[in-house]
Amino acid sequence: MRAAPTQEDIRRQNLGALLRRVHVLGPVSRAQLTAGMGLNRSTIGALTTDLTEAGLVLEELPRGTAGRGRPSLVVRARSRRVYVLAFGVGVDRLVAARVGLGGVILDRREIERPGGHFGVDETVERLAGFAARLTESAEPEARCVGAAASLPAMVARDSGELRYGPNIGWGTVPFGARLSDAAGRPVAVGNDGALGALGEHTRGAAVGLDDVVYLHGDVGIGGGVIAGGRPLTGAEGFAAEVGHMVVNPDGRPCPCGSYGCWETEIGEEALLRGVGRAGTPGREAVHSAVDAAARGDKDAEEGLRQVGDWLGIGVANLVNLLNPRIVVFGGTLRTVYPATAAQVRSRINRTTLPTHREHLRLRTALLGDDAPLHGAAELAFAELFENPLDFTSP
Amino acid sequence: MRAAPTQEDIRRQNLGALLRRVHVLGPVSRAQLTAGMGLNRSTIGALTTDLTEAGLVLEELPRGTAGRGRPSLVVRARSRRVYVLAFGVGVDRLVAARVGLGGVILDRREIERPGGHFGVDETVERLAGFAARLTESAEPEARCVGAAASLPAMVARDSGELRYGPNIGWGTVPFGARLSDAAGRPVAVGNDGALGALGEHTRGAAVGLDDVVYLHGDVGIGGGVIAGGRPLTGAEGFAAEVGHMVVNPDGRPCPCGSYGCWETEIGEEALLRGVGRAGTPGREAVHSAVDAAARGDKDAEEGLRQVGDWLGIGVANLVNLLNPRIVVFGGTLRTVYPATAAQVRSRINRTTLPTHREHLRLRTALLGDDAPLHGAAELAFAELFENPLDFTSP
Numbered sequence: 001m002r003a004a005p006t007q008e009d010i011r012r013q014n015l016g017a018l019l020r021r022v023h024v025l026g027p028v029s030r031a032q033l034t035a036g037m038g039l040n041r042s043t044i045g046a047l048t049t050d051l052t053e054a055g056l057v058l059e060e061l062p063r064g065t066a067g068r069g070r071p072s073l074v075v076r077a078r079s080r081r082v083y084v085l086a087f088g089v090g091v092d093r094l095v096a097a098r099v100g101l102g103g104v105i106l107d108r109r110e111i112e113r114p115g116g117h118f119g120v121d122e123t124v125e126r127l128a129g130f131a132a133r134l135t136e137s138a139e140p141e142a143r144c145v146g147a148a149a150s151l152p153a154m155v156a157r158d159s160g161e162l163r164y165g166p167n168i169g170w171g172t173v174p175f176g177a178r179l180s181d182a183a184g185r186p187v188a189v190g191n192d193g194a195l196g197a198l199g200e201h202t203r204g205a206a207v208g209l210d211d212v213v214y215l216h217g218d219v220g221i222g223g224g225v226i227a228g229g230r231p232l233t234g235a236e237g238f239a240a241e242v243g244h245m246v247v248n249p250d251g252r253p254c255p256c257g258s259y260g261c262w263e264t265e266i267g268e269e270a271l272l273r274g275v276g277r278a279g280t281p282g283r284e285a286v287h288s289a290v291d292a293a294a295r296g297d298k299d300a301e302e303g304l305r306q307v308g309d310w311l312g313i314g315v316a317n318l319v320n321l322l323n324p325r326i327v328v329f330g331g332t333l334r335t336v337y338p339a340t341a342a343q344v345r346s347r348i349n350r351t352t353l354p355t356h357r358e359h360l361r362l363r364t365a366l367l368g369d370d371a372p373l374h375g376a377a378e379l380a381f382a383e384l385f386e387n388p389l390d391f392t393s394p
Numbered sequence: 395m396r397a398a399p400t401q402e403d404i405r406r407q408n409l410g411a412l413l414r415r416v417h418v419l420g421p422v423s424r425a426q427l428t429a430g431m432g433l434n435r436s437t438i439g440a441l442t443t444d445l446t447e448a449g450l451v452l453e454e455l456p457r458g459t460a461g462r463g464r465p466s467l468v469v470r471a472r473s474r475r476v477y478v479l480a481f482g483v484g485v486d487r488l489v490a491a492r493v494g495l496g497g498v499i500l501d502r503r504e505i506e507r508p509g510g511h512f513g514v515d516e517t518v519e520r521l522a523g524f525a526a527r528l529t530e531s532a533e534p535e536a537r538c539v540g541a542a543a544s545l546p547a548m549v550a551r552d553s554g555e556l557r558y559g560p561n562i563g564w565g566t567v568p569f570g571a572r573l574s575d576a577a578g579r580p581v582a583v584g585n586d587g588a589l590g591a592l593g594e595h596t597r598g599a600a601v602g603l604d605d606v607v608y609l610h611g612d613v614g615i616g617g618g619v620i621a622g623g624r625p626l627t628g629a630e631g632f633a634a635e636v637g638h639m640v641v642n643p644d645g646r647p648c649p650c651g652s653y654g655c656w657e658t659e660i661g662e663e664a665l666l667r668g669v670g671r672a673g674t675p676g677r678e679a680v681h682s683a684v685d686a687a688a689r690g691d692k693d694a695e696e697g698l699r700q701v702g703d704w705l706g707i708g709v710a711n712l713v714n715l716l717n718p719r720i721v722v723f724g725g726t727l728r729t730v731y732p733a734t735a736a737q738v739r740s741r742i743n744r745t746t747l748p749t750h751r752e753h754l755r756l757r758t759a760l761l762g763d764d765a766p767l768h769g770a771a772e773l774a775f776a777e778l779f780e781n782p783l784d785f786t787s788p
Binding site: 233 | 399404548550557558603604605621622624626627628629630631632633634635636638639640641642643644650651652653707710711712714715716717718719744745746747748749750752753
């Protein structure tokens with residue numbers, strides 16, 4: 001039961017909505033904004049003028065319009081002038097990027113440690129170092145309007161505290177506060193599955209679809225859900241722990257303390273054990289197993305067939321429970337899903353309700369391994385869209 | 395990317411919000427409305443005057459306030475004057491009620507057919523008959539502002555078409571259109587699990603909680619989810635088909651075509667088979683089995699223990715996936731859950747993530763078997779709250 005908005009609230013909402021529209025859709029004409037936002041021309045003109053004066057957008061004549069009468073000005077995000085820092089923590093990989101308004105990656109740094117984890121201290125230190133270099137490489141007048149990090153762990157919605165990250169060997173850690181201190185600016189934090197969903201929904205495979213399941217394979221299986229156009233967070237921000245859905249009550253023990261969790265059947269360890277390569281962990285080993293199956297290696301084929309079967313059972317459950325329009329496979333599942341698509345489809349056809357699969361799409365992540373990084377950038381930009389003009393860089 | 399609201403939109407929204415507040419909270423003073431809605435006194439005064447003139451609310455002096463200065467007027471819904479018709483279709487039970495603004499059941503009719511199904515034609519005919527008698531029994535100047543029906547079947551969000559209802563033996567049926575024709579007025583339709591969730595969220599065990607899982611046991615297991623304060627519908631309105639989550643891939647065939655669906659392990663048939671009473675279906679048989687276990691019948695105890703184990707596994711999955719604040723057990727699960735609470739809790743403690751169970755509540759439905767009926771009433775009232783003054787009874 002919301003409070004009523006004031007005129008000033010409405011203006012701020014409109015400024016945010018317009019700026020976000022330019023950010024998501026790319027350069028867009030005043031005429032398109034007028035049509036798309038349901039506002040009149042003069043209001044759109046006033047809003048874009050305000051955003052231009054604030055240095056957030058540019059207005060320019062569209063290309064190739066000479067001699068066609070008075071063209072509608074095109075509004076474009078000032079990507080090099082207004083940016084965020086986005087961090088991505090994977091089990092064995094750290095990434096940081098400077099992402100300009102409009103979602104363009106302007107600069108990035110990353111480091112891998114195949115087969116090993118980064119500890120909390122080292123992660124904070126390296127990301128803060130990346131942040132400093134990314135900021136240095138920006139244009140002198142550019143301003144940073146936010147920062148956020150994606151983590152393969154549960155993140156409490158209200159405190160931003162990291163609560164459980166078994167696959168990176170971390171326990172409860174005030175990671176956002178630690179990284180904020182080291183980087184010298186507030187850094188929001190989010191779960192990699194949730195942010196992958198946000199990334200793919202904003203500018204990936206799920207653009208324009210309101211009901212999305214995103215699955216993220218790393219060592220474990222993370223997930224994120226968009227329901228009715230909004231992220232599904234749950235009461236504390238821990239929703240979509242898809243990896244800990246029990247699919248096989250007679251299955252193996254999971255580090256979470258339960259048995260037969262989905263990730264004990266389709267996670268990295270299960271896959272590598274299934275194809276007879278349990279000794280060499282890491283995403284490269286997963287890719288190599290998939291390659292081997294494609295080349296006709298019988299053990300790899302059989303192992304992948306099993307993983308595909310369990311992948312299909314879990315996806316089918318999510319489809320029956322959430323009725324998504326699309327399931328997006330991210331992280332290592334970008335490789336695993338195409339190699340097991342026949343098993344997955346077969347299980348879905350047997351196990352989902354006909355109503356639920358009729359319009360269902362299955363796709364790999366369009367943003368590749370960067371889906372959570374793009375999601376982190378969106379999280380970092382969110383505050384700017386709340387109040388574009390009075391926003392002051394923290 | 396919403397269009398901007400006009401002044402008239404805002405007024406309409408405020409009228410709807412105020413009316414809905416009175417409907418949900420009961421009689422409430424102008425002072426409380428001022429504080430709760432974030433509007434000033436004169437605006438609240440103008441809005442309540444408009445709603446009073448439209449015959450939707452009454453304003454009166456609070457009781458027992460003589461001599462205490464000028465008291466704030468109390469705003470009360472005109473429950474006998476403004477009502478909806480709510481219909482509830484169970485597998486072997488039909489209910490219809492006249493529900494007044496404020497959620498009070500003013501009159502109800504019902505019929506049971508223990509152990510048997512109602513067909514589509516008979517259901518439509520009987521409910522239309524109930525509707526006529528419920529309307530006749532209303533005060534002469536009362537007006538009906540909506541009607542809606544709860545069904546144990548999947549209901550397409552856009553068309554209102556019933557798509558799949560195996561437990562009532564119905565296939566694809568334009569049930570809303572059929573009942574609307576027979577009743578002589580538009581009747582909205584919704585799934586019983588979804589409407590049970592709405593009912594319990596609005597005026598039952600889940601009031602004030604934004605993240606809710608409602609489970610409805612009849613012959614099968616239906617469900618409804620409130621996520622972030624809003625119903626989770628999925629892309630086509632088919633979300634929360636919890637009964638068809640596969641919990642036991644080696645399990646029994648389900649009428650849906652899959653194997654080991656949750657309802658094959660905890661539905662009526664599974665429960666009665668487990669307690670050695672497969673021959674006598676119906677909700678009375680379920681209650682009687684639970685009674686037998688309470689009296690120490692060993693077969694009944696053992697059967698219920700098994701059901702409790704599977705009930706716990708499924709609830710744990712929903713908790714890990716949706717991170718609800720509360721799980722509400724409705725329909726026959728109101729009896730089954732208390733009788734199996736130890737197994738359910740034990741499974742939840744073993745199978746959910748510690749973060750997810752920390753603040754989790756498990757409760758039986760406060761509205762009893764009427765949770766979906768109350769949800770249907772809320773669905774029927776929804777249009778009035780969209781536009782309280784210009785609303786004309788269809």
